[in-house]
Amino acid sequence: MALRKEHNKEAADKACDLSTLKFEEGLKKLEETLEALENEELPLEESIKKYEQGIQLYNFCRAKLESLEKKIEIISKGTGAEIELKPYERKEIE
Amino acid sequence: MIEYLKNDSVYTVTEINQYVSDMFANDAELTSVLVRGEISNFTNHLASGHFYFSLKDAGSRINCVMFKNSNRLLKFMPQNGQSVVIKGYVGTYIQRGEYQLYASSIEKEGTGELYKKFLELKEKFEKAGYFDEARKRPIPVLPRRIGVVTAPEGSVICDILNILKRRFFNMPLVIAPAYVQGGLAAASICEAIARLNSLEDVDVIIVARGGGSIEELWPFNEESVAMAVLESKKPVISAVGHQTDFTICDFVSDMRAPTPSAAAELVVFSKDETLEDLERMLSRLDMAASSMFAAASSKLDYLGQKLASHSPEKVFENYRMHIDNIEMTMRSVMSRKMSEASARVSEVSPKAHIARLRGLTARYSERIANIKKHIDARINSKCESAANVLENTWLKFSVHDYKKVLELGYSLVMGAADGKLIRTAAQAAENEKVNIKFSDGEIAAVICR
Numbered sequence: 001m002a003l004r005k006e007h008n009k010e011a012a013d014k015a016c017d018l019s020t021l022k023f024e025e026g027l028k029k030l031e032e033t034l035e036a037l038e039n040e041e042l043p044l045e046e047s048i049k050k051y052e053q054g055i056q057l058y059n060f061c062r063a064k065l066e067s068l069e070k071k072i073e074i075i076s077k078g079t080g081a082e083i084e085l086k087p088y089e090r091k092e093i094e
Numbered sequence: 095m096i097e098y099l100k101n102d103s104v105y106t107v108t109e110i111n112q113y114v115s116d117m118f119a120n121d122a123e124l125t126s127v128l129v130r131g132e133i134s135n136f137t138n139h140l141a142s143g144h145f146y147f148s149l150k151d152a153g154s155r156i157n158c159v160m161f162k163n164s165n166r167l168l169k170f171m172p173q174n175g176q177s178v179v180i181k182g183y184v185g186t187y188i189q190r191g192e193y194q195l196y197a198s199s200i201e202k203e204g205t206g207e208l209y210k211k212f213l214e215l216k217e218k219f220e221k222a223g224y225f226d227e228a229r230k231r232p233i234p235v236l237p238r239r240i241g242v243v244t245a246p247e248g249s250v251i252c253d254i255l256n257i258l259k260r261r262f263f264n265m266p267l268v269i270a271p272a273y274v275q276g277g278l279a280a281a282s283i284c285e286a287i288a289r290l291n292s293l294e295d296v297d298v299i300i301v302a303r304g305g306g307s308i309e310e311l312w313p314f315n316e317e318s319v320a321m322a323v324l325e326s327k328k329p330v331i332s333a334v335g336h337q338t339d340f341t342i343c344d345f346v347s348d349m350r351a352p353t354p355s356a357a358a359e360l361v362v363f364s365k366d367e368t369l370e371d372l373e374r375m376l377s378r379l380d381m382a383a384s385s386m387f388a389a390a391s392s393k394l395d396y397l398g399q400k401l402a403s404h405s406p407e408k409v410f411e412n413y414r415m416h417i418d419n420i421e422m423t424m425r426s427v428m429s430r431k432m433s434e435a436s437a438r439v440s441e442v443s444p445k446a447h448i449a450r451l452r453g454l455t456a457r458y459s460e461r462i463a464n465i466k467k468h469i470d471a472r473i474n475s476k477c478e479s480a481a482n483v484l485e486n487t488w489l490k491f492s493v494h495d496y497k498k499v500l501e502l503g504y505s506l507v508m509g510a511a512d513g514k515l516i517r518t519a520a521q522a523a524e525n526e527k528v529n530i531k532f533s534d535g536e537i538a539a540v541i542c543r
Contacts, residue, residue, distance in 0.1 A: 022234070034375055037383070037386070047383070051383040054379040055379065058372060058375065062372060065365055065368065066264070068265055070263060070266065071266040074268065075271065075289050079289050083292055083293065
């Protein structure tokens, strides 16, 4: 039991470090946070912490989705560090 | 035979068929051919054990025969509709004046030499563990950029881009152009995979090609391509050919997609759906939080009220209320008593009251008068008896008056110092000064013994 708690705590701490978090991890943690908030009898203070964490994760996930910049390119030449890219355009893709 | 023809220009049927038969037999091209087509009218002649059938394609057909000594080597029973490649020679059946294909072997389409090579490589790689599920890397849920190895001019890339546009319009993509068929293909596919591996933010690679024959798809069965896929640092999705086409590339990849479009569907989730999911989760978060706060604040209110009820003001207020209560009770009791009393008072009329008082007064006056009379009588009788007693007493007393005694000649001796009566001789001391009282006066004397 104590061990599980310790594990949860670790997971919660990890959730706060968003810089290294992957999108799918963020999404999973958001689901877990929500689950905990909805189904567990948490002390008020911990609930507030979970809520804030949830909002953080939500913002993180949204940002990840929106941060990708639409860019279709094609490798024109080179390999390794000397690789050269140029925009790719096709009429067929409306 | 030529001389014979020269002599007579009319041929027998047999002669002409024989002639044609010889022509066929002398044609090097026809003595060993590979013919692709579809089997129809297949008959397994039970008596002879020979196979008779036709081979056809969209525009033509040819009769075929496969003799017993050839067909017993076949590992499958040919069926109508089957696409096959037949090895054999074209010859004539003189009796009927027909030429036909004499099959020495039949291979199912796709099960030719290349297919054998494919099976060999597949077996080799399978033994090497290259197809193990454990080797397969997870495909990232949200890649930073997708790399695609394909022909830049083909329809495959259009299919992929259209699906990306629909599912995740802002997903960045980079194309590594490659030949996807022919002799240069394998090397260019390998190079394309290597190039995409050198782009840091490419998180997944799709190797894609549209459908084609086994020969056309062959580069994806080359060992070099398989090794490039195995050695790729980034996970590879293989999307080569149609649903029914399998290549070595498919088996060694981290994920096989049945078609290039399917690969695009697999590599990105629907952004809109995910955004909806996120919004749902946000509102659930808000709901959970607000219900939690509501519960907490109602509990707090309750406790606050409870606390307030114990504040000094409230306690004081309670006491005041208690006192007020007592006062009110007292007031109501008093007013009840008063009203009861006044009800009693009003029962008695003043006149009757006065009359009663008068009656009482008269009665008491009479009693007082009687008592007075009685007392007077008692006092009078007491006074009379007292007077008698006094007279008698006085008479008795006067008999005993010492002066009378002195008149009889007696005297009294008293100490001069203390005036005390000396009643006996013993009381008198030697030389004591005494006074002797007589009826007519006193004289001083001294005791002399």
